[in-house]
Amino acid sequence: MRHLLEQLPGAQLPDTVGQSQAPGLPLAPPDDDDLLRPSGEELLLGASATGAWSGAPSALAKHLLHTFGPLHPALSWPVALRVELDGDRIVSADPEVGFLHQGLEKAGEQIDLRELRGDGALALIRCVARANPLAPLPLQLATVLALEKHLGVAAVPNNATVWRTVALELNRIRGHLSVLIHPALAPDRAPLVRKLTQAARTASGLLDGLLLGDTFCGVGGLRRALDADEARSMLATLKDLRAAVHSVQHDLARDGRAHSRFEGVGRITAVKALAHALTGPAVRACGVADDLRARDRSLSYGALNVVPVVAEGGCTAARLRVLHGELAQSLVLVVRLLAMLDAGPTVAADAATQVSTFRDAEIVVRAQALEAQNGETAVTVCLKGAHLQRVRIRTASLAACAALGTVVSSARMDDAIAIIVSLGIVGSEVDR
Amino acid sequence: MSEVGAVGAIATRRLGRGAFVRVAPGDDAIDELLVVLAPRWRSTALLLRDDADTRMDLLMDLFAIDAGADVVENRYVINAVLRSSSLGYRCVLQCSVAAHEPSLDSLVPVHASANWLERELYDMHGVGADGHPQMRPLLLYTGFVGHPLRRDYRATKSQPLVPSIDNARVPHVIGEDAETP
Numbered sequence: 001m002r003h004l005l006e007q008l009p010g011a012q013l014p015d016t017v018g019q020s021q022a023p024g025l026p027l028a029p030p031d032d033d034d035l036l037r038p039s040g041e042e043l044l045l046g047a048s049a050t051g052a053w054s055g056a057p058s059a060l061a062k063h064l065l066h067t068f069g070p071l072h073p074a075l076s077w078p079v080a081l082r083v084e085l086d087g088d089r090i091v092s093a094d095p096e097v098g099f100l101h102q103g104l105e106k107a108g109e110q111i112d113l114r115e116l117r118g119d120g121a122l123a124l125i126r127c128v129a130r131a132n133p134l135a136p137l138p139l140q141l142a143t144v145l146a147l148e149k150h151l152g153v154a155a156v157p158n159n160a161t162v163w164r165t166v167a168l169e170l171n172r173i174r175g176h177l178s179v180l181i182h183p184a185l186a187p188d189r190a191p192l193v194r195k196l197t198q199a200a201r202t203a204s205g206l207l208d209g210l211l212l213g214d215t216f217c218g219v220g221g222l223r224r225a226l227d228a229d230e231a232r233s234m235l236a237t238l239k240d241l242r243a244a245v246h247s248v249q250h251d252l253a254r255d256g257r258a259h260s261r262f263e264g265v266g267r268i269t270a271v272k273a274l275a276h277a278l279t280g281p282a283v284r285a286c287g288v289a290d291d292l293r294a295r296d297r298s299l300s301y302g303a304l305n306v307v308p309v310v311a312e313g314g315c316t317a318a319r320l321r322v323l324h325g326e327l328a329q330s331l332v333l334v335v336r337l338l339a340m341l342d343a344g345p346t347v348a349a350d351a352a353t354q355v356s357t358f359r360d361a362e363i364v365v366r367a368q369a370l371e372a373q374n375g376e377t378a379v380t381v382c383l384k385g386a387h388l389q390r391v392r393i394r395t396a397s398l399a400a401c402a403a404l405g406t407v408v409s410s411a412r413m414d415d416a417i418a419i420i421v422s423l424g425i426v427g428s429e430v431d432r
Numbered sequence: 433m434s435e436v437g438a439v440g441a442i443a444t445r446r447l448g449r450g451a452f453v454r455v456a457p458g459d460d461a462i463d464e465l466l467v468v469l470a471p472r473w474r475s476t477a478l479l480l481r482d483d484a485d486t487r488m489d490l491l492m493d494l495f496a497i498d499a500g501a502d503v504v505e506n507r508y509v510i511n512a513v514l515r516s517s518s519l520g521y522r523c524v525l526q527c528s529v530a531a532h533e534p535s536l537d538s539l540v541p542v543h544a545s546a547n548w549l550e551r552e553l554y555d556m557h558g559v560g561a562d563g564h565p566q567m568r569p570l571l572l573y574t575g576f577v578g579h580p581l582r583r584d585y586r587a588t589k590s591q592p593l594v595p596s597i598d599n600a601r602v603p604h605v606i607g608e609d610a611e612t613p
Contacts, residue, residue, distance in 0.1 A: 277545035402548040
């Protein structure tokens with residue numbers, strides 16, 4: 001027992017002599033349950049203003065309270081998870097975030113938008129996109145579309161809208177692959193992992209090529225022209241990508257036990273998922289056919305009739321099934337979208353004819369929500385005249401992180417990383 | 433429920449016209465805007481969630497817009513973005529609170545997702561949520577002085593990232609005023 005206590009940070013042996021009510025009498029041996037309770041967490045129980053741990057202290061007597069994080073080698077962002085353990089089972093968990101808050105919304109409000117179509121807009125779009133440096137596209141596009149509503153842009157070139165949709169789907173492919181190759185979730189067969197990793201590299205290459213030169217930061221159209229050659233070379237690469245992904249999924253389906261170790265792990269019911277406003281693959285894995293692409297009015301999804309990929313179970317395995325289903329779906333969608341391109345322009349038309357004046361004395365609010373790879377991403381831009389009154393960034397990661405306590409409850413401690421990764425949480429989106 | 437205005441019509445019929453300041457159509461992203469009086473904040477959210485014709489079961493976002501330090505009444509405009517997962521309909525429930533009494537009823541009993549959003553709302557704007565089960569800092573640390581997204585909080589203002597011992601003992605009191613810039 002003493003050896004165990006030495007390994008537990010903050011744990012202390014009770015001072016039975018000092019606390020004795022009758023010094024001199026024979027000492028009663030300390031209770032094992034008391035020994036297992038780190039003293040720091042006991043302090044936390046009483047500190048309701050700084051970090052309340054809900055639950056009656058008496059109920060915790062047989063449980064170990066432990067703080068996981070804020071830094072963990074398997075996660076690229078800091079999160080502290082205060083967990084109450086019964087053996088290796090998590091009884092309850094309380095996530096704590098805010099370790100690297102970036103203040104992006106405040107920074108965005110400082111940007112001068114008087115030249116909205118010039119550097120001001122680009123600065124705002126770049127600022128918002130910093131909320132997710134690894135996958136900035138959904139944030140960029142949401143900001144652009146919100147600004148276009150403010151400007152009253154009458155018509156964006158059809159090709160620009162199609163390319164925006166293509167890029168969003170490539171972003172989904174890359175995002176899903178990066179989750180599927182995470183060491184905590186990857187298949188247990190090295191050849192499959194190698195194929196998926198190569199596919200992720202290919203998808204990244206395609207998307208990074210499109211993003212060069214802030215292509216999708218243009219208001220009213222693309223910032224950089226994309227031509228038919230770009231589409232042709234992309235189609236050739238997509239063929240290999242589809243073959244690789246199909247091969248892996250075929251092998252996993254034949255195996256039959258690919259994700260069996262995650263069945264029932266990190267389960268959340270549809271009712272709780274909706275109460276926590278989970279979106280994206282996390283809620284579709286609960287059997288809820290909620291996908292913004294099915295009702296899209298801003299991009300080219302209307303012509304594609306996207307059917308949400310749904311799985312039953314609400315567990316980590318169900319989330320992985322949704323990711324695989326959407327991966328295959330998005331690869332098909334990109335090919336269909338590229339076929340919709342015509343000979344028209346992709347860059348913005350002359351701004352002067354489209355730009356309305358900003359003389360409103362009232363605060364005008366315009367928002368745009370998009371279905372990103374991990375759920376709904378929305379950007380709200382509030383203008384008072386030409387001055388930015390408020391920039392609001394809504395990401396799926398904050399809702400998923402808030403629901404983490406519910407999702408990991410009753411899971412094993414060593415499954416916590418797999419659950420967190422399967423929810424698609426990006427730390428910088430939480431601490432935006 | 434395809435035509436714009438259906439949510440507002442249902443809510444007006446159930447709660448009475450006097451509950452609303454304004455009901456207006458939105459834009460491409462928001463179907464409808466419902467501006468309510470503060471006492472009807474929670475009851476309207478509950479109605480929109482439970483009514484079979486609206487089914488606004490998702491609280492997607494909750495944020496404030498600060499009209500500026502020179503505005504006393506209606507300084508903070510609170511926006512709750514609601515969406516129906518089954519109908520796809522989206523509306524914004526809006527309410528204004530005064531600078532001297534920045535608080536609203538908590539939406540946690542209606543939507544669990546309001547828990548973190550209201551904590552963030554208090555962190556950033558100092559608008560409290562009456563009845564919130566665990567009001568404590570979310571993105572800021574205990575002892576952080578002021579509310580960064582208020583218009584009168586200077587963007588260049590700096591505070592120690594690690595609070596001093598004295599600051600750490602200052603309780604995070606709901607309703608404290610933003611520090612003068």
